[in-house]
Amino acid sequence: MWAFAYRENCELVLEERPQPHPGDGEVVLRMDACAICGTDLRIASGAHAAYRDGTGRVPGHEVVGTVAEVGRGAKAVVGEQVFVAPNYGCSQCRWCGRGQVNLCAEPRAIGITEDGGFSEYLLLPSPLVAQGNLLPAGGTGNAGAVALAEPLACALRGSRACRITEGDVVLVYGAGPVGLMHVALARLAGATVVVCSRNPDRGRRALAWGAASTHGSDPGELRAALDTLGASRGADAVIVAAASPLAQCQAIELAAPGAWVNFFAGLPRGRSTAELDTNLIHYKELIITGTTASTNAECREALSLILSGQVDTGSLIDAAFGLGSARKAFELAQSGRVMKVVIEFAAPPGACGAGRPV
Secondary structure: OEEEEEEOOOEEEEEEOOOOOOOOOOEEEEEEEEEOOHHHHHHHOOOOOOOOOOOOOOOOOEEEEEEEEEOOOOOOOOOOEEEEOOEEOOOOOHHHHOOOHHHOOOOEEEOOOEOOOOEOEEEEOHHHHHOOOEEEOOOOOOHHHHHOHHHHHHHHHHHHHOOOOOOOEEEEEOOOHHHHHHHHHHHHOOOEEEEEOOOHHHHHHHHHOOOOEEEOOOHHHHHHHHHHOOOOOOEEEEEEOOOOHHHHHHHHHHEEEEEEEEEOOOOOOOOOOOOOOHHHHHHHOOEEEEOOOOOHHHHHHHHHHHHOOOOOHHHHEEEEEEHHHHHHHHHHHHHOOOOEEEEEOOOOHHHOOOOEEO
16 A cells, blocks of 8 residues: 655655554554645644654544454444544543543544554554544545544534633634634534634635634724624634734733633744733633643534534635645645645545646
8 A cells, every 4th residue: 555654854755555454453444535734734844743753654633534444343334434533542541531532641643643544544543443433424425524523623622612602702813724613613603703814815715604704913903893793892702723922912802801712723832932911811800721632522523513514624625636646735735825635545646646626
């Protein structure tokens, strides 16, 4: 089989490998689609701590595939298409006991600590299978859209942390794929959404996804937009889905008294300090939250939202490539000109073209 693996000098290379076969409790998928995430781009640049030079690991954690082989004792059905919730834990620590597998003391995830989905076949480890991470994908014919249940599940976790309810006014920083997912989730909760984005094209897409208005980063303009919606004292919830210290500072300035603020996007390693006016937190009684990754429960709910048509993740996919053109796919994803890029596995690597718009 072919796989797109991380090698020396921060390079991802297409290489031939033996096709895996499952041991006890394991499952092998024939890959259908794997979307490229910002985490994958950090891996490609050599900036991810889990990937060291020469590791040989295969990235890709937004995964949909068809069960090809099932090891003894594994609960899976050959021929069934599944979405894979990528995170699994030790099952022993108190966070796993609380259902917070994303905070496990020894976290594991396909595409991060284990081989991921940028290969023709993917071996799923027995602990992941046993923890129920294989979720039926419904056989929709749009595997790429279903693969985006992973970032949608992360957005669900962040949205839930803000306790958004009907009638709220929500401010979202960032109009990338996850920012738009936050817009959709807030709208489903009955909220009105204002979006801050420095990219006019992405701002227009946010309007198409249900935002009431989009603006640049000028706080006066944002405050006026909130005032127009009856939120003169600020937003009821603010979600920072952009890796920006300035946005984190503005978030607590533009939050209403008693509001919830979610620092959804992490900041770059080594540049993760923001100078916050903590008096605003104190006197406005703000609740500042952070969320990371997702659990199986959130993945199941995200998958349901996609399969039911409540969140149109397919419209975020701007291009699809075959595995043989994975390098071009990564270059396009890195350019910032598109929302999501997906690797599809309908054709063998040698037959893949340069990609297609979706």
